[in-house]
Amino acid sequence: MPPALDPSVADLLRRTPDGLVAAVAQQHDTGEVLMLAWMDDEALRRTLATGEATYWSRSRGEYWVKGATSGHHQAVREVRLDCDGDALLLLVDQTGPACHTGERTCFHRPLEVTAPEVSRAVG
Template sequence: MSDSAERETGGSFMPKFDSQGLLAAIVQHAETGEVLMFAFMNDVALEQTRATGKAHFWSRSRGKQWMKGETSGNTLAVQQILVDCDQDALVLKVLPAGPACHTGQRSCFYRQLDENGLSPIPTDA
């Protein structure tokens, strides 16, 4: 089987990092399905996540590794990692220990784009 066929349909984990050595990582609540955040992972962050069961990422703005919740305590316990067909994007299904967003919001996706700009997404009370 060719590398391309193995990557797309086989059983080998062959992550396809971009030119900066990164994979896209979508973080989703394991129980509700809510999208909590989006981040990037490099090979070290991926390995640390797999080894510890806690989500680790690469910060492009700070240029360093970080574990979600390392200062806030709002860690993300990884329950499952889904890999897309090209192996260049992941979905981390997690159980959060608190808000996922650094702003204190449950999700980083707490606003919607409408005709007037951004507005908060109504929450269920």
């Protein structure tokens, strides 16, 4: 049986009711936001131990290493935890597209913002 996630790290996490934490992958050198996925304690432990981004698939109910089937790997350079403990930021070196659609980033569909511009007082 593999070792558990370090308790000092596990104690910092605020998980969803199903035990997950949101994980945002960002290209380490450009700041480009690539994707959002989910991790549980074991996925985070594997990621920290191997340097390969490992996520929990909610739809398939299994772990997946990014790029294991596509070849579009994420080499993890750094993992950061947000101030509330409910989100992770993975700074990665992405090989090829991050999105399963073949796009570089999963955030490739802009939505129109129609809210009026807020005037700012200068003073």
